[in-house]
């Protein structure tokens with residue numbers, strides 16, 4: 227399914243230094259209505275955000291893409307690691323999350339669309355290669371074909387040496403779906419490192435850091 231780019235009229239107001247209470251309210255409101263899209267009960271913690279954003283280049287002016295920003299807990303951590311002149315894009319499928327981000331975090335370049343269309347969405351934004359991809363997409367909600375499609379799209383836009391990082395939850399690690407996702411990651415990337423656990427998150431998480439995509443067609 228292609229959601230492509232969607233034009234919306236959203237009232238913008240400047241973001242504040244601490245939007246966390248309003249971020250949390252917005253997250254919980256959407257998560258309660260759309261658990262089948264959001265796939266989490268609470269936003270990621272600052273500890274998980276730090277672990278996931280460790281791959282963001284700390285020098286130069288990189289271009290970083292986030293998949294599934296929700297209400298922006300990871301976006302804030304990415305922003306803190308970037309030097310002026312860097313570019314930060316976030317691709318979010320859920321319209322109310324997009325509206326919240328555009329209102330609360332006007333500094334973030336938000337694209338309303340589906341991560342499965344990553345290459346096309348970035349091309350429309352004038353981007354062909356990126357220096358890091360940070361994802362908190364709810365992989366367990368996606369069928370295998372969609373996981374593979376998104377991993378292929380990510381691999382296709384990573385610059386040489388760039389990393390893709392994503393989260394998995396500790397309690398789910400032994401489950402067949404999580405093991406299948408790990409196999410899919412290992413078939414899509416030559417290097418897959420697991421870091422963590424990050425205990426200070428609900429639920430505790432682990433991160434995968436993936437480099438050197440294997441671009442054989444869709445894996």
Ligand SMILES: C[S@@+](CC[C@H](N)C(=O)[O-])C[C@H]1O[C@@H](n2cnc3c(N)ncnc32)[C@H](O)[C@@H]1O
Pocket residue numbers: 263264265266268269270293294295296297298299300317318319320323339340341342362363364
């Ligand atoms: C688990 S939440 C993570 C939110 C936030 N990044 C955090 O860590 O608190 C997953 C987010 O991915 C978004 N999402 C789900 N499927 C998506 C897709 N195919 N493309 C882009 N975003 C998607 C959901 O709407 C939700 O905002």
